[in-house]
Amino acid sequence: MATQAKRAMSAQSSNPLAEPVSKHGAAKSEPGRQSLKSAATRARLVDATIRCIVQHGYANTVTPMVAAEAGLSRGAMLHHFISGDALIRATIVELHDRRLKAFRRASQANVGDVRSMVRDYWQQLQKPGFIAFQELAMAARADAALAEILLPLQAEFTQKFQALAGQLYPEWVQEPERLRLAMALSQILMEGIQIASLTGAVDKSLIDPLLDFLEMSVVALRPGQGPEMTMKAEQ
Amino acid sequence: MATQAKRAMSAQSSNPLAEPVSKHGAAKSEPGRQSLKSAATRARLVDATIRCIVQHGYANTVTPMVAAEAGLSRGAMLHHFISGDALIRATIVELHDRRLKAFRRASQANVGDVRSMVRDYWQQLQKPGFIAFQELAMAARADAALAEILLPLQAEFTQKFQALAGQLYPEWVQEPERLRLAMALSQILMEGIQIASLTGAVDKSLIDPLLDFLEMSVVALRPGQGPEMTMKAEQ
């Protein structure tokens, strides 16, 4: 999808909730009949895009490839998404939603349990969504139009990451600086490990020890452990 | 340089040391007369490539762009490098050499001083070389030809990283596992911070605290500190 010239990225709210209300006042909001199929096709295209980005990289993901992956003709694809950019925009939003949903779900599941949270987020990073998002994030560094979409989402995620952490560890709010540090450390180190793993910059055998070390570090940063930050507290 | 089809990347050792020997057997190895200028032009092209990758990303770095950046015509450029791939190969080797040289220089400068080593490597990551290398590393994930060149170099770097660390901290060789862990932690966390910074995934104000925390962690991992790994030992 990487085109040579700077593109406009015209705004196009693909809001799926904007459906006409039932004229008979039915109990459920009108399913939209056939436009339901349209939504499915769009979802298929977005999924195909993610797979292509993961498998071939964002730079090599081109429109015929996505159409083939989705089992559609290129013309049909451009019927649902005015341009390649529109598809990418929808894909970014989808990835962001998935990331938020998964994170929220994981953190509600294991409250206050550092080990589970670390392992859960680590599992998240194994899914194709992270790879695709990372590809897009790297591409956004040199693509102003992409950055305009991605950077706000990045900020939103980090902010919600912090907020959720704060309400999961109430005793931590006394020291917001250390909470921020612990959360940033977790996010950056785990994502760093995954990126290094993808680019062959680290030996696989070191992943588990690094995750263990991260757990200990986060535990040590909790206020309950006192300012000495003694590690290996419960090991 | 990202072409659509899989390219051959035909082997072509662009070894700059492979210069024709003097036919007169001069005292010094013959400077190559005018072909010395050729080497300078090649270096200029490689530098231009790095700048283009940093500024526009690897995917958008195309041959006319590099030629313009180097102040040469595209024809002249292809005179020095048979193809775009050849240029990329030379660029990768150059980046690898720089990385090794800088790392070696830095580690010889401050022996046994954790803080200086951390700050030195952090400075390395600020230079354009790291950004370019990271771009290539990400691209290599979906480009077998690139991976074939990059992965061995990644392994070589990690290995030398470990080896040099071992001879810088002799007391650490007793516990090679913790040495490996400390070195991997340093490399991955710092590179992770830098990548997160480039992609807007972290607030800049957290960088210094994270580096401070890394220092403490490495110090705590040294054998002298005992197995408890008490942190903030000397703060």
Add this chain to the structure above:
DNA sequence: ATAAAAAAGCATGCAAGCATGTTTTTTTGT
């Protein structure tokens, strides 16, 4: 309720733009 009309989904084909590598011509330096 049924037939006509409208709209949406889908597929194929086409012209333009751009990047690559090759070949040919001009310039430069010894």
Add this chain to the structure above:
DNA sequence: ACAAAAAAACATGCTTGCATGCTTTTTTAT
């Protein structure tokens, strides 16, 4: 004058967006 360097010209392939038809579903009107 000769060879290397630099520039220009050329041919090919790929991707993109747009336009054109065909089929299917939904709506509308009698």
